Amino acid sequence: MKVNQLVLTFSSVAENVGIARMLVASVGAQLDLPLNDIEELKVTVSEAVSNAIIHGYRGESGRLVLLELEINKETLKITVSDEGCGIPDVEQAMQPAFSTDPERMGLGFVFMQSFMDELEVDSTVNQGTTVTMVKYLDRSTASPSH
Amino acid sequence: MKVNQLVLTFSSVAENVGIARMLVASVGAQLDLPLNDIEELKVTVSEAVSNAIIHGYRGESGRLVLLELEINKETLKITVSDEGCGIPDVEQAMQPAFSTDPERMGLGFVFMQSFMDELEVDSTVNQGTTVTMVKYLDRSTASPSH
Amino acid sequence: MDAVELYSEQPMKGGFFRMEKKIERQTLILRLDGDLDMKTAGTLRQAIDHEIERRGIRIVVLNMEKVKFIDSSGLGVILGRYKKLLSLGGKVKISNVPPHIYKIMELSGLPRIIRFFSDETAAQADNEEGRGA
Amino acid sequence: MDAVELYSEQPMKGGFFRMEKKIERQTLILRLDGDLDMKTAGTLRQAIDHEIERRGIRIVVLNMEKVKFIDSSGLGVILGRYKKLLSLGGKVKISNVPPHIYKIMELSGLPRIIRFFSDETAAQADNEEGRGA
Ligand SMILES: Nc1ncnc2c1ncn2[C@@H]1O[C@H](COP(=O)(O)OP(=O)(O)O)[C@@H](O)[C@H]1O
Numbered sequence: 259m260k261v262n263q264l265v266l267t268f269s270s271v272a273e274n275v276g277i278a279r280m281l282v283a284s285v286g287a288q289l290d291l292p293l294n295d296i297e298e299l300k301v302t303v304s305e306a307v308s309n310a311i312i313h314g315y316r317g318e319s320g321r322l323v324l325l326e327l328e329i330n331k332e333t334l335k336i337t338v339s340d341e342g343c344g345i346p347d348v349e350q351a352m353q354p355a356f357s358t359d360p361e362r363m364g365l366g367f368v369f370m371q372s373f374m375d376e377l378e379v380d381s382t383v384n385q386g387t388t389v390t391m392v393k394y395l396d397r398s399t400a401s402p403s404h
Numbered sequence: 405m406k407v408n409q410l411v412l413t414f415s416s417v418a419e420n421v422g423i424a425r426m427l428v429a430s431v432g433a434q435l436d437l438p439l440n441d442i443e444e445l446k447v448t449v450s451e452a453v454s455n456a457i458i459h460g461y462r463g464e465s466g467r468l469v470l471l472e473l474e475i476n477k478e479t480l481k482i483t484v485s486d487e488g489c490g491i492p493d494v495e496q497a498m499q500p501a502f503s504t505d506p507e508r509m510g511l512g513f514v515f516m517q518s519f520m521d522e523l524e525v526d527s528t529v530n531q532g533t534t535v536t537m538v539k540y541l542d543r544s545t546a547s548p549s550h
Numbered sequence: 551m552d553a554v555e556l557y558s559e560q561p562m563k564g565g566f567f568r569m570e571k572k573i574e575r576q577t578l579i580l581r582l583d584g585d586l587d588m589k590t591a592g593t594l595r596q597a598i599d600h601e602i603e604r605r606g607i608r609i610v611v612l613n614m615e616k617v618k619f620i621d622s623s624g625l626g627v628i629l630g631r632y633k634k635l636l637s638l639g640g641k642v643k644i645s646n647v648p649p650h651i652y653k654i655m656e657l658s659g660l661p662r663i664i665r666f667f668s669d670e671t672a673a674q675a676d677n678e679e680g681r682g683a
Numbered sequence: 684m685d686a687v688e689l690y691s692e693q694p695m696k697g698g699f700f701r702m703e704k705k706i707e708r709q710t711l712i713l714r715l716d717g718d719l720d721m722k723t724a725g726t727l728r729q730a731i732d733h734e735i736e737r738r739g740i741r742i743v744v745l746n747m748e749k750v751k752f753i754d755s756s757g758l759g760v761i762l763g764r765y766k767k768l769l770s771l772g773g774k775v776k777i778s779n780v781p782p783h784i785y786k787i788m789e790l791s792g793l794p795r796i797i798r799f800f801s802d803e804t805a806a807q808a809d810n811e812e813g814r815g816a
């Protein structure tokens with residue numbers, strides 16, 4: 259059962275990465291998640307959105323990135339998509355420390371994987387990339403906000 | 405020239421009004437607007453989104469509200485739309501103190517009008533309402549953020 | 551020390567609301583904290599109506615010191631409680647309003663109907679005078 | 684006083700970043716404040732590279748006390764400066780890391796490469812020891 263859904267579609271400019279993080283943080287707060295989980299969600303979204311802008315669109319502005327937050331009874335599903343260059347070898351791309359950019363650490367997927375319970379990358383060269391991630395919400399044991 | 409665009413599509417639930425406000429506030433901060441202008445943008449968005457949920461969808465959840473923020477060189481354009489019941493008489497609806505709900509003040513459109521430089525309401529009964537608002541950005545005289 | 555300002559932004563708050571309740575000599579004092587909007591206004595309405603009905607409260611002081619945001623949904627609930635109490639011979643008073651909240655309240659015309667006080671003590675003092683007269 | 688908790692949320696910050704620069708005996712101290720991400724990491728990179736090239740700086744202390752957010756873009760710039768300085772016989776040191784930032788840095792493996800200190804003084808003291816040895 260879908261409880262709440264928010265989809266943010268935004269221009270591929272660096273300014274919007276902070277806004278995307280804030281959106282997920284406020285949804286996390288709405289779900290009464292612990293601060294530490296909210297921090298992890300912010301990193302997760304920051305990595306996926308940065309990848310869309312930096313790699314997917316190769317820094318080109320004026321393209322669109324999509325961030326979808328779907329709150330279900332027991333899960334928070336986060337989807338980040340671009341219609342950029344795509345990833346030729348997803349398995350290789352997801353290896354820790356692998357990066358096609360020598361200035362980068364190749365840790366984006368590592369962070370997404372560490373902080374989320376499920377991660378799926380769907381990519382087609384020249385068509386784009388969709389990263390779908392799920393976090394399980396243990397709402398029964400959630401402590402009251404304070 | 406469109407500089408930056410963000411579109412948030414979200415479920416018609418009260419929790420999302422605060423998130424919509426936060427989105428416009430962070431765009432306002434990105435534009436280095438004075439705090440007072442950011443406060444006014446928050447009220448504006450709060451009124452338009454509340455109307456979509458309360459009047460457009462009559463409190464029904466699971467419908468979708470759309471908040472579009474378009475940053476141009478000299479303007480910030482805010483569009484709020486719903487696919488709800490629509491407004492039979494827009495001119496009457498925009499009168500100060502007019503409300504179809506006896507518990508409400510009929511000030512939503514008054515606030516939107518006071519805080520924005522342009523306001524246009526486009527509504528069709530049983531199809532929905534789109535409120536388009538423009539704020540002029542005087543970026544030449546903008547003071548540095550602090 | 552050389553301060554290089556690069557990119558700066560105000561801290562943001564989402565929809566947060568809570569209140570502290572205090573009852574003193576038939577006066578209900580509510581200290582509001584957070585955002586008063588369509589999500590939270592109903593909670594304020596219920597809290598006041600509950601005290602009117604269960605405890606016969608007739609004077610309500612709303613301390614707005616920590617209110618960060620208000621829109622017409624919040625203003626509507628305050629005006630509604632004012633009307634309800636008026637019909638019962640009571641009143642609503644408002645204290646400690648921050649300047650940016652006052653601006654919005656002023657636009658709504660509320661300060662022409664409801665009395666504003668600098669703090670809770672002033673609001674309650676006026677209460678006693680009112681009763682003495 | 685009866686506290687009624689209704690709906691509560693943490694204050695939020697958007698992408699804000701600034702830094703304070705200080706130079707002491709060939710050591711560049713940067714006090715970072717805000718979010719270190721793809722938007723702001725370039726500014727940090729340029730600030731450090733500028734001092735390396737113009738003033739021959741070889742020791743950089745990053746005081747992270749006020750860093751609210753870091754992701755792999757921010758970590759990448761720090762690691763990049765570490766590598767650049769290493770090749771010039773210099774080093775990067777990190778001080779005053781808040782716990783939630785340390786967690787992210789730890790996951791990246793950075794603390795196995797770069798030395799962390801509790802404060803600027805400790806970071807600079809180690810500097811002199813290093814030179815004396
Ligand atoms: N949205 C995307 N579009 C195209 N390529 C991508 C995308 N996301 C990731 N990649 C590829 O996967 C690699 C690994 O990504 P990641 O683990 O996030 O590390 P990094 O961003 O540091 O390179 C990137 O270097 C890039 O080649």
Ligand SMILES: Nc1ncnc2c1ncn2[C@@H]1O[C@H](COP(=O)(O)OP(=O)(O)O)[C@@H](O)[C@H]1O
Pocket residue numbers: 451455456457459460461486488489490491497498502503504505508509510511512513514533622
């Ligand atoms: N999105 C909408 N869909 C349907 N009706 C609307 C919408 N927005 C406004 N209205 C109508 O216009 C009236 C006036 O709106 P407004 O000035 O915001 O005051 P209020 O919300 O207090 O009623 C509402 O009472 C409602 O009948």
